[in-house]
Amino acid sequence: MERLEEARERLKAAQRVAVLTGAGISKPSGIPTFRDVEGLWRDFNPLDYATPEAYARDPQRVWEWYAWRIAKVREARPNPAHRALARLEKEVLGRGGAFLLVTQNVDGLHARAGSRNLVELHGNLLRARCEACGHRFSLPDPFTPPPFCPLCGHRARPDVVWFGEFLPEGAWERAERAFLEADLALVVGTSAEVEPAASLGRIAYASGAYLVEVNPEPTPLTPLAHLALRQGAVEGMAALLGPHLDTKGEAW
Structure with missing residues (x-):
């Protein structure tokens, strides 16, 4: 509980926030993951x-x-975890900070939820x-x-982006810079096994960022995380942003 409270306080104070999301954040919206038993x-x-x-x-x-x-x-429709991150972006930018959401997902749900400072590392299915x-x-x-x-x-x-292909031009450079400069990094719903995205959490940690992971299963990133929430994306984001959630699970 102490670590959760510390993470909430650090998130409220953070000036440079970098977020990485994977298939787990879209699973509650009905989008299949890739690597779990139902993937x-x-x-x-x-x-x-x-x-x-x-x-x-x-x-x-x-x-x-x-x-x-x-x-x-x-x-599919964006779920409360997508919307929470969109509102977190507004909160951080509203206090003069920097925010970047990097996603491995190709479903476009982050943009539909309202995220604007967004890098889609693996492209977009709807294009x-x-x-x-x-x-x-x-x-x-x-x-x-x-x-x-x-x-x-x-x-x-x-x-x-298919297996064996390069990421979109400039996407990795933008993502890497955000995680290098972050004072708080949040990794949600990813197995942390697909490179190069899997290295972003390690990059942030090595640069001194406070690292939070939200994933129901341990990942290679778990030993480095200052806080590892063993929950799904919606439940984990609700726990992390609890003071900012109403009874319907909507952020702010």
């Missing part, structure tokens, strides 16, 4: 759907899988990227896979 990789081999080679072999098959995932994302000219565009609702570029007419691919 996507239980039933689907990532080598068949999430690599450049898989797309080159059978782009229609890959697009049909992504269309299924996109439909799930469009049905496509032209294979020829590189133009990024939002996918219409509904759409028939595969989509085609509105500028040049060439086929487009999902605007996500």
Whole structure:
């Protein structure tokens, strides 16, 4: 309890806050995770759907899988943990501080919840990227896979980062800088196993930040955390931001 109170006080006073989120924060919204017992990789081999080679072999098959995932994302709604982070951003910026939310998720729920200082490390399911000219565009609702570029007419691919690909230009540099400079780092709903994102918590810790982890299971980051809440994202954020939550679980 003392550590939780200390974390709350440090969060209230922090001037530079960096947050990393993973699939666990979107699970309460109905978005499947990847690596737990009910995750996507239980039933689907990532080598068949999430690599450049898989797309080159059978782009229609890959697009049909992504269309299924996109439909799930469009049905989902941001949950109280997403909204809490959006309001935390406003709180920190309102007192003249700096805030950055870095997410490994591709579902767009943070933006829909109101987060603005946001880096989507792995792209966004609701966008496509032209294979020829590189133009990024939002996918219409509904759409028939595969989509085609509105500028040049060439086929487009999902605007996500597949295994073996580089992160979006500038995304890692922005994320790394925020965690290097943070006085408080918050890591929510991630296994801390997928690099390079998994290193962000360690970077913040090594730079002297107060480190908080929210995850129902221990992760490689747990031994470093000043506070590790063994809870799901919604429950953990409610515990951390308890003084700022109303009875409906809404932040502030």
